Amino acid sequence: MNLGLRNRAGGALALVVCAVVFLSGGARAGDLPAEDVALLERLTWGISSATVAQFKRLGRDRWLDEQLAADGETILPERAQEQIDALAALKAPLLKTVSAKDQEIRAANKLEDPDQRAAARRAYQQSLSDIARQAAAREILRALYSPRQIHERLTWFWFNHFNVHQAKSNIRLLVGDYVERVIRPNALGNFCQLLSMTVRHPAMLRYLDNASNAVGRLNENYAREIIELHTMGVGSGYTQRDVEELARILTGVGINGTTRTPRLRPAHQTLYHRDGLFEFNPARHDAGDKTFLGHEIKGNGLEEVDKAVDILCKHPATAAFISKKLATYFVGDDPPAPLVSRMAETFKSSVGDISMVLRVMVQSPEFREASRTGGKFKDAIHYVLSAIRLAYDDKVIRNTQPIQSFINRLGQGLFNRSSPDGYSPLSTAWNSPGQMMARFEVARQIGSSAGNLFKPEQADAATEPAFPLLQNELYFRFLRRDLSPTTLAALAEAISPQDWNVLFLSSPEFMRGFAGRAP
Amino acid sequence: MNRRELIKAFATLPTLTVAGRVWAAPATDARLLIVFLRGGYDATNVIIPVSSSFYYEVRPVLAVSRPDPDDAMSALPLDADWGLHPALRETLHPFWARRELAVVPFIGANDDVSRSHFQTQDTIELGQAADGTRNYNSGFMSRLVTELTRARPIAFTDQLPLTFRGTTPVPNVSISAVGKPRIDDRQARLIQKMYESSELAPAISEGFRVRDDVYQTISRELTEANRGAVSARGFELSARRIGRLMREQFNLGFVDVGGWDTHINQGGASGYLADRLGELGRALAGFTEEIGTAAWRSTVVVVVSEFGRTFRENGDRGTDHGHGSAYLIMGGGINGGRVLGEQVKLTQAALFQNRDYPILTDYRAMLAGLFGRLYGLQTAGLQKVLPNVRPADLGIL
Numbered sequence: 011m012n013l014g015l016r017n018r019a020g021g022a023l024a025l026v027v028c029a030v031v032f033l034s035g036g037a038r039a040g041d042l043p044a045e046d047v048a049l050l051e052r053l054t055w056g057i058s059s060a061t062v063a064q065f066k067r068l069g070r071d072r073w074l075d076e077q078l079a080a081d082g083e084t085i086l087p088e089r090a091q092e093q094i095d096a097l098a099a100l101k102a103p104l105l106k107t108v109s110a111k112d113q114e115i116r117a118a119n120k121l122e123d124p125d126q127r128a129a130a131r132r133a134y135q136q137s138l139s140d141i142a143r144q145a146a147a148r149e150i151l152r153a154l155y156s157p158r159q160i161h162e163r164l165t166w167f168w169f170n171h172f173n174v175h176q177a178k179s180n181i182r183l184l185v186g187d188y189v190e191r192v193i194r195p196n197a198l199g200n201f202c203q204l205l206s207m208t209v210r211h212p213a214m215l216r217y218l219d220n221a222s223n224a225v226g227r228l229n230e231n232y233a234r235e236i237i238e239l240h241t242m243g244v245g246s247g248y249t250q251r252d253v254e255e256l257a258r259i260l261t262g263v264g265i266n267g268t269t270r271t272p273r274l275r276p277a278h279q280t281l282y283h284r285d286g287l288f289e290f291n292p293a294r295h296d297a298g299d300k301t302f303l304g305h306e307i308k309g310n311g312l313e314e315v316d317k318a319v320d321i322l323c324k325h326p327a328t329a330a331f332i333s334k335k336l337a338t339y340f341v342g343d344d345p346p347a348p349l350v351s352r353m354a355e356t357f358k359s360s361v362g363d364i365s366m367v368l369r370v371m372v373q374s375p376e377f378r379e380a381s382r383t384g385g386k387f388k389d390a391i392h393y394v395l396s397a398i399r400l401a402y403d404d405k406v407i408r409n410t411q412p413i414q415s416f417i418n419r420l421g422q423g424l425f426n427r428s429s430p431d432g433y434s435p436l437s438t439a440w441n442s443p444g445q446m447m448a449r450f451e452v453a454r455q456i457g458s459s460a461g462n463l464f465k466p467e468q469a470d471a472a473t474e475p476a477f478p479l480l481q482n483e484l485y486f487r488f489l490r491r492d493l494s495p496t497t498l499a500a501l502a503e504a505i506s507p508q509d510w511n512v513l514f515l516s517s518p519e520f521m522r523g524f525a526g527r528a529p
Numbered sequence: 530m531n532r533r534e535l536i537k538a539f540a541t542l543p544t545l546t547v548a549g550r551v552w553a554a555p556a557t558d559a560r561l562l563i564v565f566l567r568g569g570y571d572a573t574n575v576i577i578p579v580s581s582s583f584y585y586e587v588r589p590v591l592a593v594s595r596p597d598p599d600d601a602m603s604a605l606p607l608d609a610d611w612g613l614h615p616a617l618r619e620t621l622h623p624f625w626a627r628r629e630l631a632v633v634p635f636i637g638a639n640d641d642v643s644r645s646h647f648q649t650q651d652t653i654e655l656g657q658a659a660d661g662t663r664n665y666n667s668g669f670m671s672r673l674v675t676e677l678t679r680a681r682p683i684a685f686t687d688q689l690p691l692t693f694r695g696t697t698p699v700p701n702v703s704i705s706a707v708g709k710p711r712i713d714d715r716q717a718r719l720i721q722k723m724y725e726s727s728e729l730a731p732a733i734s735e736g737f738r739v740r741d742d743v744y745q746t747i748s749r750e751l752t753e754a755n756r757g758a759v760s761a762r763g764f765e766l767s768a769r770r771i772g773r774l775m776r777e778q779f780n781l782g783f784v785d786v787g788g789w790d791t792h793i794n795q796g797g798a799s800g801y802l803a804d805r806l807g808e809l810g811r812a813l814a815g816f817t818e819e820i821g822t823a824a825w826r827s828t829v830v831v832v833v834s835e836f837g838r839t840f841r842e843n844g845d846r847g848t849d850h851g852h853g854s855a856y857l858i859m860g861g862g863i864n865g866g867r868v869l870g871e872q873v874k875l876t877q878a879a880l881f882q883n884r885d886y887p888i889l890t891d892y893r894a895m896l897a898g899l900f901g902r903l904y905g906l907q908t909a910g911l912q913k914v915l916p917n918v919r920p921a922d923l924g925i926l
Contacts, residue, residue, distance in 0.1 A: 227844020
């Protein structure tokens with residue numbers, strides 16, 4: 011440690027020394043080659059001593075095997091799991107919640123007294139927002155503390171890829187279930203399965219208006235975005251005709267928020283499907299034959315959708331588009347074409363095995379080379395989560411609300427992206443002058459104190475004492491050696507531990523993640 | 530007002546100073562704000578083709594009725610062929626009468642038929658050809674900054690929009706959420722030092738440069754009960770702030786506002802789209818109020834969107850992605866009160882791919898023509914801003 015800093019930092023000194031002593035009693039990080047530090051920084055939500063310990067225990071190969079396993083089980087630290095268990099709104103079956111809420115708003119709208127009516131509507135809206143906040147809290151706790159960090163990164167990636175916006179209609183009720191049953195179980199599994207499940211979830215069908223798409227009342231919104239954003243990508247050879255044909259295929263794919271089944275002609279009854287809120291209603295479906303991307307699809311109800319999903323999933327444009335997006339997210343804004351093409355080959359030969367595609371990426375020389383030169387500029391959520399993981403390590407936070415406000419302030423709130431393209435995977439979308447100013451302000455908030463992070467939401471609960479300890483063992487062992495002389499010089503001018511934190515979290519090195527270079 | 534008058538009008542303004550930048554000799558100066566309606570606004574129901582019986586035939590639910598002084602829900606008269614949506618009665622229609630509002634129908638990116646929001650927004654912001662290799666680090670507003678000697682550009686957006694990406698750093702500010710900066714001057718100095726050799730250095734020094742100025746200008750809202758600005762909300766509040774900032778500090782701005790992708794239940798004379806338009810109208814009128822009479826004379830506002838929507842309504846009382854749009858152009862010194870650019874009689878045969886407005890004026894040609902008049906840019910300069918574009922002089926100025 012730099013003695014010059016000690017002298018100038020004054021008050022900072024005692025605290026820093028104490029911190030090192032405290033930590034030495036816990037799990038020691040030990041040494042880790044630069045390449046492994048870089049790997050952890052790239053693939054997780056930020057380095058933490060729990061992750062380092064896990065990595066050292068398993069070794070690089072086994073760690074990657076476990077991290078990339080599609081069917082692993084997420085076991086959270088008890089303190090995190092008990093907070094999730096307390097999120098009552100997420101436990102009821104979705105259909106029950108939705109039909110109860112529908113009744114609630116119908117009753118509210120019938121109230122004669124305008125004040126009562128307004129109050130009842132406000133209560134309804136408030137309850138929806140509470141439910142979505144609980145879903146966001148669950149995601150944040152898992153992202154921070156799940157030992158399956160790559161799975162967490164991919165869960166965020168796929169939610170963002172198949173984005174829905176909570177502000178539309180009653181999606182606040184649906185979004186938690188959407189992540190839980192569609193995104194999470196398939197995040198490292200099979201892309202085709204994932205795609206097929208998004209097509210059957212009410213959150214997506216509501217968000218992109220397919221719930222209103224019916225024969226004679228065609229709405230091509232969802233059809234277009236499936237092709238353009240979810241699978242093949244724009245300019246990959248499909249036509250307006252393909253969009254319209256897919257919209258026809260998707261007619262009747264919708265939502266039924268009641269427990270009733272529509273009365274149908276006998277010919278339609280066998281084609282009818284229902285799974286929770288999801289409904290395929292043949293009476294709303296265009297029964298004619300279709301031609302989609304050069305394939306003839308005979309009119310045959312929901313089977314047409316499965317065929318279309320299969321065609322899209324196996325289309326070479328999809329393999330290329332998805333591989334490039336993954337590489338852009340993990341490797342860099344302009345990922346090397348040979349890497350993307352090898353990933354796409356694996357995507358094709360494995361018919362959409364996400365884990366295998368990722369393995370190609372992680373074990374590539376291009377990935378190693380990109381990591382060696384420092385990470386990619388973090389987007390807002392990566393920035394905030396990595397700061398919290400480093401500052402508090404495995405001391406589990408008690409309140410996710412401050413984290414939600416940080417990422418909202420930085421323009422990347424969970425479930426808050428209004429347009430279906432999701433948040434940009436490009437670093438240039440996050441480092442404009444205005445965004446850098448906002449990031450420094452958030453650095454000040456995170457670095458100055460624990461704020462409400464350890465203040466449970468229950469009124470009678472006491473706040474746990476905590477301090478964002480960034481000059482910790484991980485810092486001294488792995489991160490400090492990455493800092494440039496100019497960064498070290500600026501840190502040496504810090505006037506307090508808080509001030510040091512603010513500067514460290516504002517540094518170019520922290521913005522990009524660490525490569526663990528030897529000095 | 531012609532360009533000489535415009536320059537004269539500008540010369541009467543007080544000298545503008547901005548910290549940290551030294552300005553080259555003045556060539557010309559005028560203010561320009563681009564307002565991007567993201568989502569593809571339904572131009573057909575805003576600038577309404579009231580002389581087209583085909584319009585009334587294929588929009589049985591959505592159509593806004595022909596102008597009728599006795600019907601508050603009917604279109605407001607523009608000329609024999611066009612009307613304005615009634616939600617703009619109090620806000621934008623008076624600008625038409627004052628010749629401070631012009632409309633350009635059948636406009637858009639004529640080489641982009643992707644009907645993709647994101648692709649076409651990019652096309653428009655980049656101002657490059659839609660096909661072929663595009664340079665995503667070269668937006669047309671950034672190239673304009675390079676060509677102007679006195680540009681003080683800013684994006685009033687959370688992210689730096691593509692149109693301002695380029696060689697000159699352009700500041701951006703999240704205009705709906707301006708707060709008091711808590712990073713103090715000492716910390717700001719140390720942070721800038723850490724980024725000395727980073728590629729982000731210009732962005733960061735631009736950020737700190739405008740941060741305090743913007744806050745100071747906007748925080749005066751809190752102390753002055755000024756012309757309703759305190760009670761303004763949403764996009765109107767943003768636009769009023771922009772008016773202040775462009776009166777005092779900036780002369781080339783970009784702002785965007787979303788919520789125009791109306792696939793279902795968009796409403797006609799009233800309803801969802803009408804509400805959005807009401808807010809847009811209040812925003813633009815509020816902007817002109819805040820920028821003030823003197824500055825308004827040398828200001829031009831161009832309202833654009835990525836594409837128009839299907840001429841026919843869809844099965845859900847909405848409209849799907851289309852092609853041609855209609856842009857609004859406002860300014861205290863423009864030759865307004867007119868429908869500009871080539872027009873076509875709206876029958877089924879006139880539709881592009883039997884579905885959308887055709888594009889008869891390419892937006893790049895319109896902008897090149899405007900920049901030529903507004904800034905006195907010659908062909909060589911215009912070619913750098915909008916390469917391979919033949920300027921269309923629509924007589925805006």
